[in-house]
Amino acid sequence: MILDTLEIDLELVSQSRLDEVDFDNLPFGRVFSDHMFIMEYKDGRWCKAKIEGYRALSIMPAMSVLHYGQAIFEGMKAYRNEQGEVLLFRPEQNARRLNESARRMCMPDVPESMFLDGLKKLIDLDREWVPKQEGSSLYIRPFMVATDEYVGIRPSDSYAFIIFTCPVNSYYTEPLHVKIEEEYTRAAQGGTGYAKAAGNYAASLYPAKMAQEQGFRQLIWTDAIEHKYIEESGTMNVCFVIGNKFITPKSSDTILAGITRDSVTKIARDWGFEIEERKVTVQEVIDALKNNTLIEAFGAGTAATIAQIESITFRGQKFELPTKEHRNFSNKVYAYLDDLKNGRVDDPYGWTTRL
């Protein structure tokens, strides 16, 4: 079957695994819903779109992704509102970002309508997997890998695009102790930092492990050239409230354009904050910590929405931030985004899609 409009073959499981799942105790990322969406790219076209049981893939040892790493992914969530409807949050942004990643990695675009049709059909079929428990959601993982059976460095001719999902409980993180990293780098100018390329995450494991061994939960990444500018925090974008300004590093080729950060920034603007999206120096953050004008710092990303930063360590000196209870903006924006995503308040931004 060749795809012009997305026709999806359905090969549904005869027996759901829903009954085996304890929705009150879900380990993050280890429980998988009944079905997955899969589509192949061959001869310059996407073909064979299918929803079938979540299963092992059969791969050859020479499959090119295993050697040369053409692999990209997305991360998003579906939520259930009080009426039992399922809501997606800005899914077209994930479709758009997947394609930005794809272009950087010499992979084919997934037309946005195909991404969204496949996604919606999958979530609709597995809607019972969207947890009903307060704070829970269905984590969605779309990804694409190179599938040529070929040992040689060149872009693959064939690819697979897959979406699978995992029900997850509320992602609560203790406020984070972070360190400003000046040795290792997540992304360099001209590199792949703005893409959700699997290799970026592999490269960040070692520095993160080193930081954890020193007692930090996460790193604050700085630029690769001078380690002078703040980029991201772990796998989240980073935001600061300094005085009455909302300040966040501007997206660039070394910073992933996070959908949460974008949403938080738009809301902050509407709530009357002065917004500064620009290069943020380590020095100005340290100065603001020293003169007590840095009142809030947090990571922004799909998993936690907002992850409060409790302390920042720079060159061995630890700076404590005001406690979580005193953080008016980030507490309020977290609650508001949670209400929006779960359909508890009107959505003036048109960010939610109901299924």
Ligand SMILES: Cc1ncc(COP(=O)(O)O)c(C=O)c1O
């Ligand atoms: C490196 C990195 N930065 C930022 C983010 C936050 O992006 P989003 O808000 O779209 O989840 C993520 C998570 O996807 C990430 O992996």
